[in-house]
Amino acid sequence: EAEVAQSPRYKITEKSQAVAFWCDPISGHATLYWYRQILGQGPELLVQFQDESVVDDSQLPKDRFSAERLKGVDSTLKIQPAELGDSAMYLCASSRDTSGGWLNEQFFGPGTRLTVL
Amino acid sequence: AQSVSQHNHHVILSEAASLELGCNYSYGGTVNLFWYVQYPGQHLQLLLKYFSGDPLVKGIKGFEAEFIKSKFSFNLRKPSVQWSDTAEYFCAVRANAGKSTFGDGTTLTVKP
Numbered sequence: 001e002a003e004v005a006q007s008p009r010y011k012i013t014e015k016s017q018a019v020a021f022w023c024d025p026i027s028g029h030a031t032l033y034w035y036r037q038i039l040g041q042g043p044e045l046l047v048q049f050q051d052e053s054v055v056d057d058s059q060l061p062k063d064r065f066s067a068e069r070l071k072g073v074d075s076t077l078k079i080q081p082a083e084l085g086d087s088a089m090y091l092c093a094s095s096r097d098t099s100g101g102w103l104n105e106q107f108f109g110p111g112t113r114l115t116v117l
Numbered sequence: 118a119q120s121v122s123q124h125n126h127h128v129i130l131s132e133a134a135s136l137e138l139g140c141n142y143s144y145g146g147t148v149n150l151f152w153y154v155q156y157p158g159q160h161l162q163l164l165l166k167y168f169s170g171d172p173l174v175k176g177i178k179g180f181e182a183e184f185i186k187s188k189f190s191f192n193l194r195k196p197s198v199q200w201s202d203t204a205e206y207f208c209a210v211r212a213n214a215g216k217s218t219f220g221d222g223t224t225l226t227v228k229p
Contacts (some may be wrong), residue, residue, distance in 0.1 A: 003160075004160075040219050040221065040222075041221045041222070042121070042207050042209075042219030042221045042222050043161070043207070043217070043219045045216045045217065045218075048216060058217055091161070093161075102166075105163050105165075105166065106217065108153075108160045108161040108162070109160065110160050111160075
């Protein structure tokens with residue numbers, strides 16, 4: 001069964017350092033999502049890609065966070081510099097959407113748990 | 118912007134008890150509604166979804182949910198829970214072509 005891959009699974013860093021997370025969606029899935037899940041809360045969308053284009057990054061803290069999906073396949077989320085409040089689970093999800101349609105199920109990866117010291 | 122409220126943060130039940138987890142959302146237009154489950158150590162996965170039609174939706178593992186438009190609710194139910202249903206449950210709403218908004222989750226513990 002195809003799955004969304006994420007790496008690393010765990011990351012510990014010191015504040016002010018740079019971190020990067022990688023996501024490989026299910027093959028053929030045009031839409032890719034990055035979520036942040038703080039302990040005790042539900043996932044919050046950071047950025048959504050349709051192929052290589054950003055369609056929603058309204059909740060992405062753009063002063064320190066960046067995301068790219070250069071070839072419309074895998075994606076990288078970067079934080080520079082990391083702050084204590086960035087400690088959370090970062091989830092990647094993908095769906096088949098090819099036209100921005102909203103009827104397709106999101107498949108989630110295992111997440112990257114980030115701890116900022 | 119839409120929001121989702123899950124009333125119970127932690128529910129503890131004995132096996133064979135009936136389950137109902139509350140979910141209310143705020144949005145005035147057409148929505149898609151979802152329940153996701155996260156078993157210990159596993160990924161988030163879809164339990165069931167509502168797009169249109171019959172407001173009573175059946176999902177995997179004997180779960181069902183009822184969409185009551187007048188109450189802006191989408192409560193999750195199961196007649197008889199098992200120990201293996203111990204997990205965290207998230208309700209989510211997606212409006213038009215917009216993003217999904219998740220509730221803060223309900224942790225269900227089923228005692229054997």
